[in-house]
Amino acid sequence: MIDRSALAQAFETAVGMAARAPSIHNTQPWRWRLDDDVINLFADPERHLPAADPDSRGLVMSCGAALHHLRVALAVLGWRSQVKYLPDAADPNHLAAVTVTPHPPEQGEIELAAAIVHRQSDRRRFGPRLVTQSHLRRMSAVAPHFGAAARQVPASLRGALAQASHRAADRHALDPRYQSEMARWSGRHGSPDGVPAASAPPARTADEIMLRTFASPELSDVDTEADSSEWLVICTPADDRRAHLRAGEAASALLLTASSLTLSSCLQSEPLAMPDLAAAIRTEVLQDAAYPQAMVRVGWAAAGAAPLPLTPRRPADDVIDVS
Incomplete structure (x- = not known):
């Protein structure tokens, strides 16, 4: 009972x-x-x-x-x-x-x-300390519990992620609908939702793999001699609503595992919303064996990086319906 x-x-x-x-x-x-x-x-x-x-x-x-x-x-x-x-x-x-x-x-x-x-999304550059294979295996091991996989992207295959991320950014820079939407949902101050200005660093267009650019960024980035980020792709054998839901569970489990290991992390999904770029990643990174659902960047926070400001969330009352 x-x-x-x-x-x-x-x-x-x-x-x-x-x-x-x-x-x-x-x-x-x-x-x-x-x-x-x-x-x-x-x-x-x-x-x-x-x-x-x-x-x-x-x-x-x-x-x-x-x-x-x-x-x-x-x-x-x-x-x-x-x-x-x-x-x-x-x-x-x-x-x-x-x-x-x-x-x-x-x-x-x-x-x-x-x-x-x-756990918080850290969009700044990471430090030079390498992420060990042991840590990567621990993070990857959680995905199969949710019908997904988390594939490490070796340096030899990162060019596919790099090309897709830059193409997505270029397209969105010329898309007024996207820019208007981004202006509404980022660069915020004191809101319980959306991306706060204090949580987004300036765009780094010279990065090999670009992260999404948000409006009015105010987060100071860090100077580091090398960024030893690792990238994983969360993928599923199907590409339907159930697969997307379970990929979200896998992403949560992976990110929480990374945080428990004191690693920093953030999700990147911008190119995966474009069918041709998602298909290119599926072919070039996953050898057409699975569908990419999210890209995950993990690494160690750079020395001297300030603590991230807490990103606000809506109170429980705002998201609970009374039956």
Whole structure:
């Protein structure tokens, strides 16, 4: 028998922790509802970014990341969860139904829950310290639990990511719809959503692999003699809504694992929203064996890098629907 009062308390706390999940342009495009003893996750189409994310892949992946954060939070609060994906064929925005049973947390779940508090997207240059293969294997190992894979991109194949990232940036620079959307969702001050100006460094067009450029960047970058970033591509055998949702879970697990190892990280998805560039990465990096869903950059923060400002999130009340 589920103690519904205890579950309701855990639900609200877990939704607050799930809000720390990364999302495209920090749109936080999710809604939650507790129906008896089932937690339901819905995509919020009003927060869709049609220029940056035309097929809603980024929106659904964002919800997948929040779903994984929620499950980690529930676990540390004493609840084991099971997920039914896309439970309502008549409602494509109903992404998941989560059922729970009481269960004490395991050590790994406690470590991931602690990482939720510390993980932030670091878009600055990283330092020269190398990321070990042991760390890369630990991060990659979490993806198969979600029907995905995380493939390290060796230096010999990074040219494909570099070309795709620069082409995407060039196209977006000439796209007034994208620029207008970016101006609305970044360069913000004091907002609970969107990308704060204080979290974005100036564009680095000379970088081999470009990161997305945000409006009105105010974050100071760091001077470093070398940036030893590593890149991984999260990929799935299919390219449908379920695959996007599960890729978001894998991305969350990978990023939290990186944070637990004290590594810095950030997601890059800009070229993957363009079918021809995503297809090029699929062929040149993944040998047509899987579909790329997200690019992940990991590394060690540069010496002297200041702590990142905390990126605001919407309060739980703003994303919970009352049944």
